[in-house]
Amino acid sequence: MRGLLESDVTPSRNLRLGYLVSHPIQYQAPLLRRIAAEPGLDLHVFFGSDLSVRSYRDEGFGADIEWDVPLLDGYSSEFLPAIRDKRSISIASPISRGIYDRLRGRHGSPTIDVLWVHGYATVNALHGMLAARALGIPVLLRAESWLKDRERSGAKLAAKHAFFLGLRQMVDAVLPIGTLNSEYWSQYLGDNIPQFLMPYAVDNEYFQARSLEAAAGREALARELALEPGRPIVLFASKLQTRKRCEDLVEACLRLATHLSPERQPYLLIVGDGEERANLERKVLSVGAQNVRFCGFRNQSELPRFFNLCDVFVLPSRHEPWGLIVNEVMNAGRAVIVSEDVGSQPDLITDGVEGCVFPAGDVDALTAALLRVLATPGTAAEMGARARDRISTWSFDQDILGLRAALEHVGRRLRA
Secondary structure, eight states: OOSSOTTTOOTTSOEEEEEEESSOOTTTHHHHHHHHTSTTEEEEEEESOOGGGSOEEETTTTEEEOOSSOSSTTSEEEEOOOTTOGGGOOTTOTTTTTHHHHHHOTTSSOSOSEEEEEOSSSHHHHHHHHHHHHTTOOEEEEOOOOGGGOOOSHHHHHHHHHHHHHHHTTOSEEOOOSHHHHHHHHHHHOTTSOBOOOOOOOOHHHHHHHHHHHGGGHHHHHHHTTOOTTSOEEEEESOOOGGGTHHHHHHHHHHGGGTSOGGGOOEEEEEOOSTTHHHHHHHHHHHTOSSEEEEEOOOGGGHHHHHHHOSEEEEOOSSBSOOHHHHHHHTTTOEEEEETTBTTHHHHOOBTTTEEEEOTTOHHHHHHHHHHHHSSTTHHHHHHHHHHHHHTTSSHHHHHHHHHHHHHHHHHHHHO
């Protein structure tokens, strides 16, 4: 079996790491640049689609999106032939759809030492893992799954367990993104597949710097949004989909009118777009609320302006496997309120410390959480400072440590 054999890895050659992912993702690009700059590693990324590097229709936002941050700079990459392209399909082998040929190389010797795959439930990911296994290339797996995705029917659970019996044969180690994801791997892959924590992190330095820079334009943005000075600001920034439960936040902010004095009643800024926007606007209009601002979709580079402006960020989602927006706003030193259905909560938010945690869908509990943060001047700032301290330990540095530990593990196994 070839791969990380002692005869392969020498001081004159770096370890060749391949990464297979569906398409360029704005959250991942900074991490890929960081990995590519690591000594001793040669990273090459295989994308299944070029969807996100051009303007495309995002159904979640309900708008045409074109990201304003670099997605391909700073690392080596290529786009694989589309699976739907019949010219790239070999009838003789179901795994010869682009990725197999690229991993095999011209002379039959693998072009990489280890394949890291993001996700497991797509044709793209399964082809990659099958191809790697056929070529004797170790596979590392990373995904967002958690046990709240678990199907309740016996037939579906049985089918899922059967699927994972096969998946175990293709995976050498997993890279959990956090506590809930680690529990998922333990449930479905068992204890024999080792885990190496590779936290779901963002570019902390970027968001901290951009949020500080945004302070200079804070008053201008407040004037643009017609906000009266001195009143607290609550921020929601995500897709306006039913599962995001923005309507719960709107209702909670409306209820605050009976609990807070006029000068302490917050503005609610809703940044994002999607299928629920029209319903939310109708609700706000029907009650005559003057403290809600719909800001529409804002691109990645614009978000730090809103992070800097707000006092507390709220993500009330019913189903949120992680929620990287939480990482981003914590870097701005802002208090965070999340539902128990936000996957990052066990790792990033302790109730009463960096913010508050409430049961998803419980508007009374969300209202109470807002009161805890906003009723006393200074509480939000104290929580925000603790949030920035906590997120500083959940970073790309930990990602590199976890990835290197996983690479060392598969190397030892192949050398044994």
